[in-house]
Structure formats: structure tokens, C-alpha cells
Amino acid sequence: MRFMVLVKADRDSEAGKLPDKDILTKMGNFNDELVKAGVMLAGEGLHPSSKGVRVRFSGGKRTVIDGPFTETKELVAGFWLWQVKSKEEAIEWLKRAPFEGTEVEIRQVFEPEDFGAEYTPELRAQEERQRSQIAAKR
Amino acid sequence: MAVTATDTHRTIAALWRIESPRLIAGLARMVRDVGLAEDLAQDALVVALERWPEAGVPDNPGAWLMATAKHRAIDQLRRRQRLERKHQELGRDLEDREGSGPDLDAALDDDIGDDLLRLVFTACHPSLSTEARVALTLRLLGGLTTEEIARAFLVPVSTIAQRIVRAKRTLADARIPFEVPRGAERAARLPSVLEVIYLVFNEGYSATAGDDWLRPALCEDALRLGRVLAGLVPDHAEVHGLAALMEIQASRLRARLGPSGEPILLLDQNRSMWDQLLIRRGLSALERAQSFGDPRGPYQIQAEIAACHARARAAADTDWGRIARLYGELMAVAPSPIVELNRAVAVGMADGPAAGLAVVDTLTREPALENYHLLPSVRGDLLAKLGRLDQARAEFERAASLTLNQRERRMLLDRAAACRRGEVPASP
Numbered sequence: 359m360r361f362m363v364l365v366k367a368d369r370d371s372e373a374g375k376l377p378d379k380d381i382l383t384k385m386g387n388f389n390d391e392l393v394k395a396g397v398m399l400a401g402e403g404l405h406p407s408s409k410g411v412r413v414r415f416s417g418g419k420r421t422v423i424d425g426p427f428t429e430t431k432e433l434v435a436g437f438w439l440w441q442v443k444s445k446e447e448a449i450e451w452l453k454r455a456p457f458e459g460t461e462v463e464i465r466q467v468f469e470p471e472d473f474g475a476e477y478t479p480e481l482r483a484q485e486e487r488q489r490s491q492i493a494a495k496r
Numbered sequence: 497m498a499v500t501a502t503d504t505h506r507t508i509a510a511l512w513r514i515e516s517p518r519l520i521a522g523l524a525r526m527v528r529d530v531g532l533a534e535d536l537a538q539d540a541l542v543v544a545l546e547r548w549p550e551a552g553v554p555d556n557p558g559a560w561l562m563a564t565a566k567h568r569a570i571d572q573l574r575r576r577q578r579l580e581r582k583h584q585e586l587g588r589d590l591e592d593r594e595g596s597g598p599d600l601d602a603a604l605d606d607d608i609g610d611d612l613l614r615l616v617f618t619a620c621h622p623s624l625s626t627e628a629r630v631a632l633t634l635r636l637l638g639g640l641t642t643e644e645i646a647r648a649f650l651v652p653v654s655t656i657a658q659r660i661v662r663a664k665r666t667l668a669d670a671r672i673p674f675e676v677p678r679g680a681e682r683a684a685r686l687p688s689v690l691e692v693i694y695l696v697f698n699e700g701y702s703a704t705a706g707d708d709w710l711r712p713a714l715c716e717d718a719l720r721l722g723r724v725l726a727g728l729v730p731d732h733a734e735v736h737g738l739a740a741l742m743e744i745q746a747s748r749l750r751a752r753l754g755p756s757g758e759p760i761l762l763l764d765q766n767r768s769m770w771d772q773l774l775i776r777r778g779l780s781a782l783e784r785a786q787s788f789g790d791p792r793g794p795y796q797i798q799a800e801i802a803a804c805h806a807r808a809r810a811a812a813d814t815d816w817g818r819i820a821r822l823y824g825e826l827m828a829v830a831p832s833p834i835v836e837l838n839r840a841v842a843v844g845m846a847d848g849p850a851a852g853l854a855v856v857d858t859l860t861r862e863p864a865l866e867n868y869h870l871l872p873s874v875r876g877d878l879l880a881k882l883g884r885l886d887q888a889r890a891e892f893e894r895a896a897s898l899t900l901n902q903r904e905r906r907m908l909l910d911r912a913a914a915c916r917r918g919e920v921p922a923s924p
Contacts, residue, residue: 450510
């Protein structure tokens with residue numbers, strides 16, 4: 359399963375201040391560990407919201423609103439996409455990240471099977487057939 | 497929300513997945529025995545399961561597990577007089593490490609890549625059967641439990657447990673050294689590792705919608721192992737070739753089954769459902785493989801073929817000429833009747849059904865394909881396109897009698913019926 363890890367903006371990231379060398383090194387090492395473990399699928403950092411825009415959809419109208427946006431804690435400053443076995447594994451990986459004084463959010467990415475949770479009768483029959491096959495092998 | 501024992505157990509299971517490969521690898525270097533190393537790691541896990549639900553998970557659980565396992569190792573070795581010699585070695589090893597500075601884990605981390613690689617090559621040692629290599633690799637490197645492996649492979653738990661016990665015994669009896677092969681030997685042993693990973697992937701890929709979720713999850717396990725291996729042995733083209741092949745094939749996972757679980761053939765798949773992220777990852781892994789130049793190995797060639805499909809926006813845009821040439825290249829390095837049959841299909845698409853039929857006809861006496869339903873199925877398709885409907889019908893009927901898949905049989909009989917009516921049936 360996949361999880362998106364959302365790193366929130368803070369005053370520094372919104373001011374366009376880049377992390378210092380120490381943080382960059384630590385983050386580089388952490389990313390390295392994620393890649394080596396085959397966990398990281400993607401990851402990017404985002405420019406401050408002052409360079410972003412929002413498009414508002416309302417009553418058939420589209421209005422473009424320029425950044426910056428004020429609600430810093432709700433803004434995203436970067437993200438990872440991880441492939442792990444469970445939410446708990448994502449949590450354990452995130453605990454190893456070199457953050458301080460912030461909150462980082464983990465959200466599960468929908469998979470196709472999340473939509474088709476209700477098996478068709480045909481599939482249920484197939485599953486039962488397989489279960490009886492497994493039982494026969496024991 | 498209160499932290500319950502179940503939460504802690506889930507956390508411990510997750511930590512085991514993350515930590516167990518390097519835990520076992522580090523311990524195996526110290527005790528020079530993979531089986532013993534895994535037992536020690538398991539013992540540490542049992543202690544964690546007893547203590548952590550009450551005392552809480554320590555800040556650095558990996559270091560805690562390693563320290564606990566090492567204590568166990570020393571206890572056990574002290575008790576076993578007959579392992580006196582190993583005890584001394586271990587004691588010396590530990591003294592060296594402990595004497596080297598306060599940061600034991602940093603010292604361990606330095607070697608961790610090499611330790612993991614030793615574990616990879618030991619778990620995939622040629623003295624073990626393929627089945628044993630698969631079970632041991634998933635257990636030692638994938639962090640899967642014996643029960644998970646058994647459920648994923650649709651076999652009883654006891655079968656997998658026995659396979660693992662026997663494999664460990666084989667390694668111990670044959671005194672397989674815990675080491676990384678170098679130079680030419682590494683290149684010679686690598687195919688055995690790649691084979692295991694690709695086998696795990698294919699087992700997951702062949703899962704159907706009604707299967708236990710652990711089966712399709714094997715694809716993710718294999719992808720992860722492939723990525724880990726690419727980090728450990730980045731200097732071999734085929735390692736990247738395999739990673740590329742798996743990423744691109746996995747990109748089609750969600751497009752390959754219809755709403756009622758029926759398989760959808762590649763050319764009929766809705767390409768907008770292909771996972772573009774995995775395709776991009778696959779293509780960049782392929783680029784890394786290509787950077788080594790020729791000759792190309794079998795995984796890289798297969799990845800090139802997969803990439804041809806991935807790059808085509810629509811099925812009609814497929815570069816069949818290139819695919820036919822790539823199958824020709826694959827025949828040269830890894831010949832098999834199945835590869836040749838695939839080449840026949842590609843040739844048929846590139847140069848017309850007569851050219852494809854000429855290739856298929858060289859295979860009709862191939863004993864390995866005698867009961868393989870896709871041979872008459874492909875031949876029937878090419879014959880139908882040539883307007884030889886009577887012969888095509890006979891081939892479709894023969895293919896229908898050979899397949900075990902009900903849906904496929906129905907489809908083949910439909911096509912035979914179309915031939916009987918004098919219609920050219922739609923291509924698969």
C-alpha cells in the first residue's frame with residue numbers, strides 16, 4: 359500500500375528560506391535510507407505559497423487567486439510517496455525523519471481495490487473455490 | 497487514544513519488517529551462521545513482544561533489538577561448550593566493536609550494505625532449491641513470516657516451515673560461508689538472486705481478484721527487494737534491468753483485470769489506468785541499465801519490450817518491428833519456445849500474418865509446447881487473419897480443449913464459432 363507523507367509549511371519555508379546545510383545533510387541521509395529500503399516512490403519539496411495560485415470553482419465561475427496564503431499550518435511544503443506494508447510501517451519510517459518542532463501527516467493513497475470492496479458473486483465463488491483448493495492441499 | 501497491546505503488536509510487526517533484514521545480516525556476520533542469526537533475531541522479537549506492550553516501544557527500537565539479540569548470542573554461546581571456538585571469535589568481534597567507540601550502531605551501519613548483500617547471496621545460494629531460495633529470501637530479506645509466505649503461495653504453513661528449516665540446515669551442513677562473492681563469481685551468482693526476485697513478482701502478478709491480498713502483495717515485496725538490490729549492487733546492468741521490468745509490469749496491475757475479475761489482455765487494456773509513476777520509475781531504471789552498454793541481458797531485453805508497450809499511447813501505436821527484433825535478441829541470449837512464440841506474434845503484427853505464421857510453424861513440433869494452449873490459439877489467430885477459417889477453427893477448438901481457464905475456453909470457442917460462420921473473429 360501507498361502512503362503520502364505531507365510536510366507542512368512553516369514561517370521559514372513560507373519565507374522561501376532554504377534549510378541549512380546540517381538539515382539538508384540529515385534529510386539527504388534519511389532519503390537515502392528510504393531509497394535503499396525500496397520504500398520511497400517519489401518525493402518533492404514545494405516552493406512557498408507566494409509563488410502558488412488557487413483556482414476557485416463556484417457557480418460555473420473560475421477565479422484565480424494569487425498566493426501567498428495565510429493559514430501556514432495547513433499549507434503543504436513538501437511530500438513523499440512511500441510504498442510500505444502497513445500504516446504502522448509508514449509511522450515507524452516517519453519517526454526516523456530528522457524533523458523538529460513540526461507535525462507531519464501520513465495519508466493512505468486509494469488503491470483500485472478500495473473502490474471495488476464488494477466482490478461480484480462470480481468472484482466470491484472464485485474465492486471459495488480457491489479456499490477449497492488450499493484446504494485440499496493441506 | 498490509548499495505546500493498546502494490539503497497537504503495539506502492529507508496531508512491532510512493522511518494526512520487524514524494517515529492522516529484521518539488517519538485524520539478521522549483522523548477527524549472521526558475528527555468528528557466521530544465518531540460521532542461528534535468525535533464531536537470535538526471533539528471540540529478541542519475542543522479548544520485545546513481552547516487554548513493549550507494558551513498557552512502551554523504546555526510542556531506538558532497532559538498536560534495542562540488536563543489543564538484546566547480541567546478549568542472547570553471548571548467553572547461548574557461553575552455554576554451548578562445543579561452540580567454544582565460535583564463542584571466542586564472537587567475543588573478540590564484540591570487543592573489537594565495543595572498543596572502537598561508544599557509537600556501536602554507527603560501526604554497524606558502515607557495514608550494513610555489505611551485511612545485507614551477504615544475506616542476499618546466502619539466501620539465494622545455488623546449493624538451495626529454487627523453492628527454498630524463495631522462502632528464505634522472503635523470510636530473511638522481505639521480513640515476511642512463515643505464515644504469510646504460505647498464504648501467499650497457497651501452500652500449507654508446515655510446508656514453508658520445513659522448507660526454511662531444511663534450507664538453513666543445508667547452509668550450515670555445507671558450511672556455506674557468509675560472504676559476498678566478488679568479481680566473476682558475483683556475476684555468476686547474480687542470476688540466481690534475480691531469478692528468485694522475479695519469481696516472487698510473477699507469483700504475485702498471477703494472483704486474481706478473489707485471492708488473499710497477500711498474493712498480489714508479493715509484487716510489492718518483489719519490487720522492494722529489486723529496489724534494495726539495485727542499491728546494493730548498482731554496478732550490474734541486469735539488476736536495473738530487472739527493476740525496470742518489474743516496475744513497468746506493475747504499472748499495468750490495475751488495468752489487467754475487468755470488473756468481474758476477467759483478465760484483460762495487454763492490447764485491450766485501458767491505458768489511462770496504467771500507473772504513470774511506475775512507468776517513469778521503470779524507464780529511468782532502464783536508462784541506468786542501458787548506461788552499461790552492450791551486451792544486454794535477458795531482464796533488460798524484456799524490460800525494453802515492456803517499455804515499448806509503455807511508451808505507446810494507444811495499442812495501434814505499438815512499435816511491433818522493434819518488439820520483434822527484441823524477441824529475436826532475447827532468443828539469442830535466453831532461448832525458449834515461449835519466447836519464440838511471442839516473437840511470432842510480434843512478427844505477425846509487424847510484417848503481416850503470413851510472416852508470423854512462418855515463425856509459429858517452426859514451433860508445432862516443439863515438445864515443450866505440445867499441450868500449451870497459446871500455441872494453437874496464436875496459430876488460429878494468424879490463420880483467421882489469412883482467411884483460412886477452417887484451419888483456424890480447428891486450432892481454436894484445440895486451444896479450447898487445452899486451457900484450464902473457463903473464461904479463456906469460452907472466448908476460444910466463441911472464436912471457433914465465428915470461424916464456422918465464415919467470420920474473421922476479433923483478435924485477442
